[in-house]
Amino acid sequence: MHASPFVTVVALLLFGARAEQTEQGEAALTDDTAQCAPYSIAVVANALSSFPTIGQPVLSIPANDTAALAKFKAITGIPNIQPKGTNGVLSNDTINNYPATDPDCWWTASGCLIPKVSGLTPDTASVPEPRTLGYGFDDGPFCSHNEFYNYLSSKNQKATMFYIGTNVMWFPLQAQRAAADGHEICVHTWSHRAMTALTNEAAFAELYYTIQAIKLVTGVTPQCWRPPMGDVDDRIRYIASKLNLQTILWKYDSFDWKVASNQATPTDVQGHYDSLITAVGAGTFDTVGAIMLTHELTNYTMQTAVDNYPKLAAAFDHIVPIAVAQNKTQPYVETNVTFPSFAAYTASRSSTGSNSTGAGSGSGSGSAKGPSPSSGSSQGISAGISLRLSYAGSSLIAALTLLGAALAL
Numbered sequence: 304m305h306a307s308p309f310v311t312v313v314a315l316l317l318f319g320a321r322a323e324q325t326e327q328g329e330a331a332l333t334d335d336t337a338q339c340a341p342y343s344i345a346v347v348a349n350a351l352s353s354f355p356t357i358g359q360p361v362l363s364i365p366a367n368d369t370a371a372l373a374k375f376k377a378i379t380g381i382p383n384i385q386p387k388g389t390n391g392v393l394s395n396d397t398i399n400n401y402p403a404t405d406p407d408c409w410w411t412a413s414g415c416l417i418p419k420v421s422g423l424t425p426d427t428a429s430v431p432e433p434r435t436l437g438y439g440f441d442d443g444p445f446c447s448h449n450e451f452y453n454y455l456s457s458k459n460q461k462a463t464m465f466y467i468g469t470n471v472m473w474f475p476l477q478a479q480r481a482a483a484d485g486h487e488i489c490v491h492t493w494s495h496r497a498m499t500a501l502t503n504e505a506a507f508a509e510l511y512y513t514i515q516a517i518k519l520v521t522g523v524t525p526q527c528w529r530p531p532m533g534d535v536d537d538r539i540r541y542i543a544s545k546l547n548l549q550t551i552l553w554k555y556d557s558f559d560w561k562v563a564s565n566q567a568t569p570t571d572v573q574g575h576y577d578s579l580i581t582a583v584g585a586g587t588f589d590t591v592g593a594i595m596l597t598h599e600l601t602n603y604t605m606q607t608a609v610d611n612y613p614k615l616a617a618a619f620d621h622i623v624p625i626a627v628a629q630n631k632t633q634p635y636v637e638t639n640v641t642f643p644s645f646a647a648y649t650a651s652r653s654s655t656g657s658n659s660t661g662a663g664s665g666s667g668s669g670s671a672k673g674p675s676p677s678s679g680s681s682q683g684i685s686a687g688i689s690l691r692l693s694y695a696g697s698s699l700i701a702a703l704t705l706l707g708a709a710l711a712l
C-alpha cells in the first residue's frame with residue numbers, strides 16, 4: 304500500500320485528471336488502464352459537499368445534512384437489537400454467544416429469511432418464475448467492466464447490479480452505463496461493512512447515501528438492496544424497509560469472490576457453477592427459480608460470468624434481472640423508468656433469436672408460481688455460523704481489495 308493513494312485519487316477526482324468524459328465515451332474504452340483512469344464529472348464534483356467522504360465508512364450522518372438527519376430521526380420503532388460488532392466489524396463474542404433460537408433472524412448465523420419482527424417483508428432469495436435464473440452481480444461498478452457489459456449487450460442480456468455507493472461516486476460513468484444498457488440497479492451500501500455491526504445511524508447512512516449517489520448519477524432511486532456478505536438481521540431489515548428497500552439475498556454462491564484472496568481456486572468456482580447447472584437438469588427449479596451470488600469485482604469474476612453464460616442460458620429456460628422475474632415493471636421510485644414484464648422480456652428475447660429458451664423441458668404457463676420464501680435454514684445454526692462467517696471475513700478482504708484496486712490506479 305502506498306502512503307496515501309486515497310488522497311491522490313480524491314485530488315484527481317476533484318481537479319479533473321482528464322477532460323469531462325461522457326457515458327458513451329467511457330463505455331467505448333477497451334483498454335483496462337484507460338477505463339480505470341480517474342476522472343471527474345460535474346454532476347458529482349458539484350455534489351461532493353452533500354456526501355460523506357468517498358472511500359470511507361459513513362459512521363454517522365454529517366451534522367450539516369439536515370435532510371438526512373430529519374429522515375433518520377423520523378424512523379421510529381427500530382427493533383431493540385444490539386449491534387453485533389463495532390464499526391462494521393462483527394464481534395467474535397457476539398458470534399460465539401448468539402442464541403441458537405436465532406431471535407433476530409440473523410442470516411449470517413442461520414440463513415434466516417423470514418423476519419421475526421412483524422410487519423417486515425421476507426427476504427428475496429429465489430425468483431418466483433420456475434426454471435429461471437435471477438441474474439445479478441455485486442460490488443460494482445468496477446472501473447474496467449466494459450468487456451463484461453459489452454458481452455451482456457451482445458447477448459441482449461440484462462442483469463441486476465448491486466452497486467457500492469463509493470464506487471458509484473468514483474466511477475459515475477460506469478454506473479450510468481448500467482442504466483443506459485437497461486440493467487436494474489440496487490443498493491449494496493456505501494462502504495461494504497457488516498451491517499449488523501453498525502449503529503442504527505451508521506446503517507441508515509450506509510444505505511441512504513448509496514441511494515443518493517445512484518439517484519445523483521443515474522437519475523433513479525432504487526428500491527432493492529443486498530447486504531454485504533449477506534449480513535442482515537431484523538434491525539437492519541427494519542431500517543432498510545423505512546428507506547423502501549427490499550432485501551435481496553441468494554441461495555447459491557459461486558464463491559467467485561474467494562479467488563482473489565486465495566481461499567478458492569477457479570476449479571472450485573467452476574464446480575459451483577456446474578452444480579447450479581446440474582440442479583436445473585435435476586428439476587430443482589421446476590417450481591421456483593434461482594438466485595446465485597456472483598460479482599462484478601475482478602477481471603476473473605467477470606470473465607467467469609462470461610464463460611459460463613452460454614451454459615447457464617442452455618440450462619435455464621430464462622435468465623432475467625430480479626425485478627423482471629418478479630414482474631416489477633416500475634422498480635424505481637421514478638415511475639417513468641419502466642422494465643418489461645417477465646412475459647414481455649422473454650417474448651422479446653425469443654423474437655430476437657437469442658438463447659432465451661434452453662434444452663430443458665419447458666415450463667408450461669400452468670406451472671406453480673408465486674412467492675415462496677422458504678427459510679433455507681434447515682442447516683444447523685452452528686454449522687451456518689462457521690460457514691457464513693468464513694465468508695464474511697474473506698469478503699471484507701475482497702472488498703478491501705476492490706477499494707485498493709480502485710485506489711491503486
Ligand SMILES: *[C@@H]1O[C@H](CO)[C@@H](O)[C@H](O)[C@H]1NC(C)=O
Nearest residue numbers: 351352353354365366367368
Ligand atoms: C458539511 O460539512 C462538511 C465538513 O464537515 C463540509 O465539507 C461540507 O461542505 C458541508 N456541506 C454543506 C452542504 O455545507
Ligand SMILES: *[C@@H]1O[C@H](CO)[C@@H](O)[C@H](O)[C@H]1NC(C)=O
Nearest residue numbers: 393394395396398692693696
Ligand atoms: C475472531 O475469530 C476469528 C476466527 O476464529 C479470528 O481469526 C480472529 O482473530 C478473531 N478476532 C478477534 C478480535 O479475536
Ligand SMILES: *[C@@H]1O[C@H](CO)[C@@H](O)[C@H](O)[C@H]1NC(C)=O
Nearest residue numbers: 447448450451602605606609
Ligand atoms: C479480462 O482480461 C483479459 C486480458 O486483459 C481480457 O482479454 C478480457 O477481455 C478481460 N475480461 C473481462 C470480462 O473483462
Ligand SMILES: *[C@@H]1O[C@H](CO)[C@@H](O)[C@H](O)[C@H]1NC(C)=O
Nearest residue numbers: 431432628629630645646672
Ligand atoms: C407475471 O405476470 C404474468 C402475466 O400476468 C403471470 O402469469 C405471472 O404469474 C407473473 N409472475 C409473477 C412472478 O408475478
Ligand SMILES: *[C@@H]1O[C@H](CO)[C@@H](O)[C@H](O)[C@H]1NC(C)=O
Nearest residue numbers: 522523636637638639640641
Ligand atoms: C423521469 O422523470 C424525471 C423527473 O421526475 C426526469 O428527470 C427524467 O429525465 C425522466 N426519465 C425518463 C427516462 O424519462
Ligand SMILES: *[C@@H]1O[C@H](CO)[C@@H](O)[C@H](O)[C@H]1NC(C)=O
Nearest residue numbers: 457458613616617656657658
Ligand atoms: C445459442 O445456443 C447455441 C447452442 O448452444 C450457440 O451455438 C449459439 O452461439 C447461441 N446463440 C447466442 C446468441 O447466444
Ligand SMILES: [Zn+2]
Nearest residue numbers: 441442531532
Ligand atoms: Zn459485496
